[in-house]
Amino acid sequence: MRRSVRNVFFAILALLLPAGPALAEAPPFLHASGLKGWEAYIDKVRDDPGRDYVFALSPDGGWGWGRGGSAYEAEQFALSYCNKRARTPCRIYARDRKVVFEPQPDDAALAEKYAAAGSAALALRTSRPPSDGVKRGTAVGQPIPDLDLTDAAGNKLTLEGMRGKAVLFQQFGTWCPYCQGEISRVHAAYRQVKDDPAIAFFLIPIREDASVTRNWLTSKKIDIPVYDANAYHGITFADGQTLRARTPTTFIIDRNGVVAFFKDGTYDGWDDIPDALKQLARGE
Template sequence: MIEKISRFAILFLAAPWCALTASAQGASLDKGAVLTHFDQAARDGYRAYSAAPANRAFAIAPGGAWAWVSGADLQEQAEIQALDACRAHTEQPCQLYSVNDQVVFDAAAWSASWDLHMSAAAATEAPMGTGRGQRFPDLALKAPDGRKVALSALRGKPVVVHFWGSWCPPCQVEFPDLQKFYNALTKDDSAAFVLVQGHEPIAKSRRWAQRRGFTMPLYDSGQKGRGNDTFTLADGTVLNDRRLAGVYPTTYVLDANGLVVFRLDGPGKEWEQYEGMIRHIAAEGAR
């Protein structure tokens, strides 16, 4: 037990994490020297951490969860507490970013953090759901060429499943960045993208995207308007769409076995931050 903790903070943010520096103490966040792609709350949190008493530790996770602890009796205690606090707010693996005055971020471990280390045989026994390590529901869709297709037909590589609608302002704002992410990962066939419209006919979705030059594959969910609130699975089961997309947009990353490795409710920022993670699970799935 840590009895002396002078500062303790936990926040969950939508901003991804990246960039490194050799020293945590006295670094200039305003010049982007420590961590980039942070919102102001995260910048303030890291600045407070940098000025806090030792022993202290700062932990992070993909998707934006972070936590820090200071004033522990031992450095090891601060590390454990920071990791535990981070894990309490995310399904994603947490890792240490900084300990006292030293950045200890492990870029290789970060890229590998979406690897579930599960065989294809074991994946078939995973429960169906939308949590990390669960088997994502096998949606029945129509491909852009009109063919009926089950989502499971795309297994063998990572799949980015994105629920959106042209009526959704955050979806519209996110689309250019998502297009860049798509371009980067599909130029060498590292991942598949499945964009699924909600609460509007697919013709409207495609018309909106085509007029703006977006080329991502838009799959038809079968929904025709705001009165529709279900998705159909390959076995004929019907799910309320809120079970998969409580907000729009909602994005999932599935591994080569169709298991959820990452979920983001709401729009993402700078999706290319996750490119290394997807390439890692693509390489693992090809073995």
Template structure:
């Protein structure tokens, strides 16, 4: 019986190691979000669909809604008309901006087709190399960050939303000090 004790101890240690490793994060799991409510949104510069350049830090003093999306994403397409209405609702103000960051590799061609049927008036920065998408740890679409005038993330929305909802309008109005 004593000669089985070392084998039993080795098996017990092996089982304990496997148990502990089972609780470890998987290497293919997305990393924890680096952009959280209450933190300063990471700065970025991107070229827009219209050929302009937008730098987030240059928008300080404005309430900014950053919406990550793609034309192949049905919920993204579904919420774009409401985003346009929200943008138009506050178009008389110079302290509100929407950045609809497109994350497609072939964004220019995809947007040419999409925007022909779905015109917009807000800027569409293109993140074809997914640098900003990775910086913000965006893995689901659409995903939206709302920033206050100081560039602090005050809301984080995963999935589509009705941006014309009265509560959303009231929330944006409060951020703008209306």
């Protein structure tokens, strides 16, 4: 009851007072769903003046907004939601109608990423060939460990054997609603690069037999290759390192076998993936 009275009071006050300052334009490098989120944020700030609202974003297009009875509560919701989507740390972009993003001196590298992004395009750069003895892993910038794979015809493949190509692979499961939800966008990206001999693009089934995955994709008229990595309980690399069996999880590997992109969960920027892969394939 107290909250409803408060909301009515603020609504009447909003009608009596001069209009507040106009909200800034949408922040840069948001993808389509992020722009929709920004529009929803604007609508809520305008229509619900009794609460605090916060919008957060990251250089890779991750975003999130939150509301609460205090600025702190709204900020925690926004950052929590944004960081689940992003590969780089999120920052508060706006509180209510005011843009507040101002990188601190120790955020110089992050600020540079913001300035360099400029648009929704996914910017990747190929690495130098890793030196012998460099630790392998699955974080961005690390040489990925080798992985044994088997294609639909029973041919044996390895990640090491794909050196010289830009490689995209995704942990996938037909049982995963999030995988199903974005597979049409993944397929659209694949169709734009499938004929490029310098690009490898495939799915690795998790918690199901590869034949189950292939049959399901065929029923949906999706022709993305499926490579079996014997990963029912998650991927195990040749050196014994394991990868958590979360789906979808997407990797992009550059021509030198170094991780250039990692996304744990669904990704909003699939429209940018084909150009990014072509860029890596050219060694840029």
